[in-house]
Amino acid sequence: MTTPDDLPRAADVVVVGAGVVGAATASALAARGARVVVLDKEPGPAREGSGRAQGSLRVQGRHPAELPLAVEALRLWRQAVAEDPDAADAELETRGNVYLATRADEPDRLRALAEQARAVGLDAVRWVGADEVRALLPAATGPVLGAMVSPYDAQAQPDAATRVWVRRAARLGARFVYGSKVTAVRTAGGRVTGVRTADADVEADRVVVAAGAWAAHLLAGAGVRLPLMPVVLSEVETAPLPPLLGPTVRAAGFGARQRPDGRLVVSAGLGARVTRRASLADLHGLRFWLPRAAAFRAHLQLRVDGRQVLRELRRGRALDPALVPDMSPEPFCDRASLDAALRALAEVFPAAAGAVTQRSWGGVVDLSPDGLPVVDGRCGADGLVVVAGLNGHGLAVAPALGEAAADLTLDRPPGHDLSPFALARFAGRVPSPEVMI
């Protein structure tokens, strides 16, 4: 592992962020022959969003613009794990996904989503009635109306799965430096010239910002305004239970998967409540966030982050690279919402009642105004590429985003239509997503 003391002083491409997106991008860049340096402020990879995910590699229920990426990403996940002799702890398994309808307004929407999936070639995605749900999930003896079922979806252990991409990138020659916060993307004459860190500058004429929830701060220093709303989502892991779930399950009130050793990983699922530690930064992009906050007020817990407000006041700005912490604090964990999720799970799966909590945690999700990511190589200085705004489901698509970002960085045609993900879309009116997260 390279430490900040022997930070490389030059590279073809610097990637900021060793989450799953940065690692997958580095892997794709290195596979194309680029000399890559990945910098992360934390002491290791996947310490932020990527290590805190539930681990559902979900194709279903996505916006149609993301579906081709999600399908490709699953193929890339399988390939990367198959090529890595140390990937057993990634627990990658293709066990499908069941999107349960438990309320009268859901079946029509799920039928429409199944249609959309079939339209892009996912022929086996279908709507099934309650009897078939029970055949698929015998433990689901509580009230269900039916489900959208997909055999394609997979699941994985997020931190270990991210390390699969770190190892792949490293095998291909990428260098990872931890404990190295990027404090500026340097530019001259409209071109990227590298990055500044607390220790030294690294010269590069291409920089990929894959900085998750902190991307807006770093980009503000490079003159790019990225409307992101970081919110905290919580997860709980139980002690092992006998087999209850094969596929991952998503429903109003809970989302769950069962690890190979029987532990359940549970979140609040569709319509989860998220927590926003508000500060002056929230005044940016209010035209996007106010209507969303009003529409989803039952799903949003607002707290004022007094310390951050003070920092912003001292800095004289609410978005600035200097406001990125050297190491991120542990996010708030919403135990009340997790208890409600465990109760909702036990209504449908009574055998999960009384499951013992082993650990719980919060993780920051980078919401974008329309629920779609930003993948853009033309939004700032030449040579700057942004991949952010993964909206709480980026683990699944990251490998395909990494390939796309690598092509954008090296001025090659990306294999997908990335126009729905251009930053410029936020100049106009953007539709709000149907769910908070």
Ligand SMILES: Cc1cc2nc3c(=O)[nH]c(=O)nc-3n(C[C@H](O)[C@H](O)[C@H](O)COP(=O)(O)OP(=O)(O)OC[C@H]3O[C@@H](n4cnc5c(N)ncnc54)[C@H](O)[C@@H]3O)c2cc1C
């Ligand atoms: C609770 C929770 C549950 C989730 N469940 C799922 C799920 O089941 N399925 C799914 O597909 N997705 C899920 N997600 C979303 C998924 O985890 C994210 O979309 C994905 O991990 C984002 O990856 P990333 O690499 O963009 O960001 P991150 O993993 O956050 O990585 C960004 C990295 O950039 C670094 N960084 C930031 N600023 C700087 C700087 N200035 N200098 C150096 N380094 C910097 C950070 O330290 C961090 O390591 C979940 C997220 C959460 C929080």
